[in-house]
Amino acid sequence: MFTIISRIINYGFKNFWRNGLLSTATVAIMVLALLVFTGLLIFNVVANHAVASIQDKLDIVVSFKKTTSEDEILRIKESLASLPEVKSVEYISTDKAIEIFKNSPTFKNKPEISQAINELNANPLEASLNIKARLPSQYSSIAKYLDAPNLQSSISWVSYAENQVVIDRLIAIVNTINRGGFVSTLFLTLIAGLAVFNTIRIAIYSNRDEVGIMRAVGASNFLVRGPLVVEGIIAGVLAAIFSIVITAPIVYFSSPYVQAFIPGFNVFQSFTNDIGKLFLYQLLFGVGIGVLSSFVAVRRYLKN
Amino acid sequence: MITFQSVTKAYTNSTALEDMSFEIKQGEFVSLSGRSGAGKSTVIKLLIGEEKPTKGRIFFNQYEVNKLKNTELPTFRRHVGVIFQDFRLLPTKNAYENVAFALEVAGRPHSEIEDLVPQVLDMVGLSDKGKNFPNELSGGEKQRVAIARAMIHRPEIVIADEPTGNLDPLNAFEILKILQKINELGTTLILATHDRDIINKLEKRVITIDRGRIIRDEEKGKYILV
Numbered sequence: 427m428f429t430i431i432s433r434i435i436n437y438g439f440k441n442f443w444r445n446g447l448l449s450t451a452t453v454a455i456m457v458l459a460l461l462v463f464t465g466l467l468i469f470n471v472v473a474n475h476a477v478a479s480i481q482d483k484l485d486i487v488v489s490f491k492k493t494t495s496e497d498e499i500l501r502i503k504e505s506l507a508s509l510p511e512v513k514s515v516e517y518i519s520t521d522k523a524i525e526i527f528k529n530s531p532t533f534k535n536k537p538e539i540s541q542a543i544n545e546l547n548a549n550p551l552e553a554s555l556n557i558k559a560r561l562p563s564q565y566s567s568i569a570k571y572l573d574a575p576n577l578q579s580s581i582s583w584v585s586y587a588e589n590q591v592v593i594d595r596l597i598a599i600v601n602t603i604n605r606g607g608f609v610s611t612l613f614l615t616l617i618a619g620l621a622v623f624n625t626i627r628i629a630i631y632s633n634r635d636e637v638g639i640m641r642a643v644g645a646s647n648f649l650v651r652g653p654l655v656v657e658g659i660i661a662g663v664l665a666a667i668f669s670i671v672i673t674a675p676i677v678y679f680s681s682p683y684v685q686a687f688i689p690g691f692n693v694f695q696s697f698t699n700d701i702g703k704l705f706l707y708q709l710l711f712g713v714g715i716g717v718l719s720s721f722v723a724v725r726r727y728l729k730n
Numbered sequence: 731m732i733t734f735q736s737v738t739k740a741y742t743n744s745t746a747l748e749d750m751s752f753e754i755k756q757g758e759f760v761s762l763s764g765r766s767g768a769g770k771s772t773v774i775k776l777l778i779g780e781e782k783p784t785k786g787r788i789f790f791n792q793y794e795v796n797k798l799k800n801t802e803l804p805t806f807r808r809h810v811g812v813i814f815q816d817f818r819l820l821p822t823k824n825a826y827e828n829v830a831f832a833l834e835v836a837g838r839p840h841s842e843i844e845d846l847v848p849q850v851l852d853m854v855g856l857s858d859k860g861k862n863f864p865n866e867l868s869g870g871e872k873q874r875v876a877i878a879r880a881m882i883h884r885p886e887i888v889i890a891d892e893p894t895g896n897l898d899p900l901n902a903f904e905i906l907k908i909l910q911k912i913n914e915l916g917t918t919l920i921l922a923t924h925d926r927d928i929i930n931k932l933e934k935r936v937i938t939i940d941r942g943r944i945i946r947d948e949e950k951g952k953y954i955l956v
Contacts, residue, residue, distance in 0.1 A: 429837055429839070429840075430837055433834050440822065440823075441822050444822040445822060635818070636820055636821070636822070638818075639818045639819070639820055640820070640831075640835070641803070641804070641807075642778065642780070642807065642812055642814075642818065643807070643812075643831060643832050643835060643879065644804050644805070644806075644807035644808040644832065644835050644836060644883075645804060645831075645835040646801075646804040646835070647800075647801070647804075649804075649835055728800075
């Protein structure tokens with residue numbers, strides 16, 4: 427058995443080398459398919475970061491009347507924090523609010539505002555709670571909770587009503603990206619897979635006479651199929667290597683543009699961190715489709 | 731050794747063989763003659779299990795060929811050496827590798843292959859062409875490689891289907907000489923051909939087929955179609 431397996435591997439390598447043009451065409455199609463596959467994986471990572479970055483910016487701000495005591499605000503904070511939809515609640519006291527405001531560009535760049543505040547000799551800002559939901563769609567239920575009549579005497583205003591249109595639109599965008607990313611990955615991967623399958627099928631079709639000769643000489647199906655499967659594996663491994671080599675500079679040069687779009691996200695660093703995993707996926711995709719296509723395509727020529 | 735018992739092979743719109751029966755004994759040299767399309771190649775395809783008969787039974791020693799399963803065919807074919815008109819060499823293997831392939835598929839050890847292949851290539855007069863690929867060989871040389879491949883595993887029978895069909899008369903007689911030599915060494919030989927000169931020169935048993943039926947079966951026969 428060991429002799430037969432080593433011969434199969436040997437035939438596979440020799441055939442791959444000697445069918446140079448056909449092998450090159452197969453690897454080229456596989457590289458294209460893997461680039462589509464890798465592109466979709468990277469797009470999904472970028473899209474997820476974009477979505478996370480958008481979600482991070484979403485919140486509900488509840489401003490409290492000057493008459494509401496800090497104890498009352500902290501009690502409301504506790505009750506909000508216990509809601510399953512709430513991810514975090516941050517209390518901004520009036521003192522902290524003015525401090526934040528004084529550090530803001532608005533305050534620094536507009537002297538008339540800073541002068542007015544200083545002349546007031548009192549803190550005009552209200553205490554507030556910044557609430558973040560676990561999911562964008564949960565903001566409406568948090569807003570509904572804050573609508574309760576017993577809270578109205580304490581609350582001055584809730585930002586949700588003003589931002590509702592923006593939040594709803596963002597929710598729609600987030601959902602579309604998530605759903606679209608999954609569907610397009612599935613669809614394009616399928617098309618890329620079919621393209622590779624067809625290329626290998628044509629390559630084996632052009633070698634169908636050889637399959638007949640091998641059978642006539644007494645080669646078992648295992649021995650006929652084996653080298654073709656080995657060729658599929660070689661094509662898959664080479665395609666994965668080429669694909670990584672092509673992808674790396676593209677990601678490197680596009681990284682600053684992505685960073686401008688999603689601050690704090692370095693796509694090249696993320697790529698290099700996960701390069702092993704990415705190569706493994708490509709290898710699985712390339713080798714998997716190479717082996718499967720060879721295995722299926724040669725079957726019809728093994729009947730006699 | 732080989733028995734055809736009332737074998738019929740029918741296709742959708744035609745009958746290639748009809749109720750054909752004959753026997754071939756160990757060590758015989760039998761020519762199957764007849765016009766193109768008479769049914770010679772069908773006999774060979776049925777004999778090596780490439781096709782199944784519509785009716786009848788085909789025996790080759792202990793094997794009932796018509797009952798062999800797809801998975802049993804490779805082992806059976808290692809008892810048979812086949813030579814085709816179009817040579818059927820593997821284009822991505824050189825002459826040495828084409829010949830060695832017949833032993834490799836049977837799982838024979840590397841040392842034995844290295845020992846036997848040069849001997850057989852020498853026997854067919856191609857000891858200096860081992861590294862040449864089929865596209866670098868002439869028709870006669872290709873057929874000699876095919877003979878070497880058919881011979882290498884010392885089969886009990888060699889079946890040659892129009893082996894001289896693509897060759898000039900000189901090369902054709904060279905091939906015939908090699909086939910005769912193989913037969914003299916004890917291997918049963920079946921030669922399907924419509925080449926009058928070759929059959930007449932052989933002076934061996936001739937089975938003449940016409941429209942799928944045996945019309946003549948003679949020891950030391952001649953090429954006669956009517």
